[in-house]
Amino acid sequence: MLCVKQLVESGCLTTVPSKYVSRRSLEYSEGRFADQEVVIPIIDFSLLTCGNAEQRSKVIEDLGNTCREWGFFMVRTTYKGARVFDLIDEEKHEYAGRALFEPIRILQRSTRSGGSIAERNIKSLGLEETYIENIMDMKSGAHQLLVINMYPPCPQPDVAMGLPPHSDHGLLTLLTQNELSGLQVIHNGNWVSVNPFPTLFVITGDHMEILTNGKYKSVVHRALVNDKATRISVGTAHGPRLRRL
């Protein structure tokens, strides 16, 4: 049996093989599609560094409200590496590791961004920014997972699922994608489509929900496929070391 990538590359895929037909309909019980377009919140992190005191505290307040209400938000940032799909080749090389076992720089940067977003999340609850770092002993090591998802075009997008509904473990996941949409999150019992956005999505994970006693929700999300072109998403999940849990 050919894998999905081989099937697509064979050029003769006209229907989805039964093995890949999603057993659950796209509108399965966990959520229905929202009746009207829902606007997903955008948090402007650049204001934390270049805004005035009032703007900075507004960002923290917005972040708290968003984590409580959504467990998901988009980040406006001036950091170029966040727009990895828009970089030209020379720029991409700046983020490459120089040696085989050197971590790719974009991941190191992503660790810092993940850490600082988690700190702000916690601050928005009125706790010390270092609260998670301290109780999870994250100075002595953290867990990071890099996931690269590729969704080739599918001739029958309504019968197949790219990634079934799930929540992410970890504190939060930073997600970026090429220009194609496909990600959906559950909001108020409805599936809401996340339209392409040129920077980062942040998904609150299970550890964040547990550490905040359920105040910040770990959001259920999924990825749909499309029949037009290959969609790629890159996610980095950040959390405490697994043996620390």
Ligand SMILES: O=C(O)CCC(=O)C(=O)O
């Ligand atoms: O492809 C996407 O947009 C979702 C990816 C995802 O949820 C994951 O890797 O955990």
Ligand SMILES: [Fe+2]
């Ligand atoms: Fe996920």
